[in-house]
Amino acid sequence: MVxxxxxxxxxxxxxxxxxxxxxxxxxxDQAAKEWLRSRLKxxxxxxxxxxxxxxxxxxxxxxxxxxxxxxxxxxxxxxxxRRKKIVRLYNLLKGDCEEFKKSIQMCRRVLGSLQNIxxxxxxxxxxxxxxxxxxxxxxxxxxKEKLIYRHVSMAESQRKNLSKLVEQMRFGxxxxxxxxxxxxxxxxxxxxxxxxxxxVSEQDLSEWSENILNIYNNEFWHTCIFIENINYENAENLxxxxxxxxxxxxxxxxxxxxxxxxxxxxxNVEA
Numbered sequence: 340m341v342x343x344x345x346x347x348x349x350x351x352x353x354x355x356x357x358x359x360x361x362x363x364x365x366x367x368d369q370a371a372k373e374w375l376r377s378r379l380k381x382x383x384x385x386x387x388x389x390x391x392x393x394x395x396x397x398x399x400x401x402x403x404x405x406x407x408x409x410x411x412x413x414x415x416x417x418x419x420x421r422r423k424k425i426v427r428l429y430n431l432l433k434g435d436c437e438e439f440k441k442s443i444q445m446c447r448r449v450l451g452s453l454q455n456i457x458x459x460x461x462x463x464x465x466x467x468x469x470x471x472x473x474x475x476x477x478x479x480x481x482x483k484e485k486l487i488y489r490h491v492s493m494a495e496s497q498r499k500n501l502s503k504l505v506e507q508m509r510f511g512x513x514x515x516x517x518x519x520x521x522x523x524x525x526x527x528x529x530x531x532x533x534x535x536x537x538x539v540s541e542q543d544l545s546e547w548s549e550n551i552l553n554i555y556n557n558e559f560w561h562t563c564i565f566i567e568n569i570n571y572e573n574a575e576n577l578x579x580x581x582x583x584x585x586x587x588x589x590x591x592x593x594x595x596x597x598x599x600x601x602x603x604x605x606x607n608v609e610a
Contacts, residue, residue: 457574
């Protein structure tokens with residue numbers, strides 16, 4: 340009932356006040372247009388602002404430069420323990436080298452004594468061969484034989500001393516071989532790089548120990564051959580052999596000393 344009355348009222352109002360209704364409709368249309376314009380304007384602003392933002396972001400998103408910094412090698416605790424054991428093995432190797440050099444020095448002393456014995460043996464034989472010099476000695480029976488026997492015995496004693504020294508050096512070389520094999524079994528042969536922490540690479544540790552062994556082993560056999568060729572009754576022969584041996588003997592001590600200095604440097608001892 341109420342709805343019907345309202346409908347009749349609306350119809351009559353539109354009939355009697357048509358201008359009023361048109362005015363209201365125009366105002367509503369105008370308001371709608373204004374609202375639509377404002378929405379469009381806001382959308383344009385938002386769109387333009389977003390575009391600028393994306394452009395600025397695009398400008399700022401420049402391709403970062405590739406860093407070529409190399410990763411620093413960081414030794415693990417296991418690496419440090421292994422390196423420390425290798426350094427200890429090098430310490431044993433150096434000890435064997437020092438013992439070898441002591442044996443060589445003893446060989447030089449023995450050879451010097453042997454040279455003095457053979458130098459005296461020659462004039463003894465010559466004195467009894469000369470009638471003038473032999474006559475005063477005839478009052479001493481068997482003097483020639485006794486003197487020669489004494490000097491030959493002393494020469495034989497020096498030969499035995501040389502043999503003992505050769506055995507000592509042989510034992511030292513054998514010990515050095517075992518140490519070098521132990522070093523080779525512990526090093527990482529594929530680690531070729533030197534680092535500030537370890538300026539001596541794993542490959543260096545293996546190669547240097549082998550080179551040291553080869554140097555001492557070569558000089559050991561050189562000395563053995565020299566001693567085997569000694570004539571213990573010929574002073575001139577001994578002098579020639581000793582001169583040749585001394586000239587050719589070379590342990591490359593400058594190089595080996597440099598190697599040991601690098602191995603025992605602070606950075607490696609602490610590793």
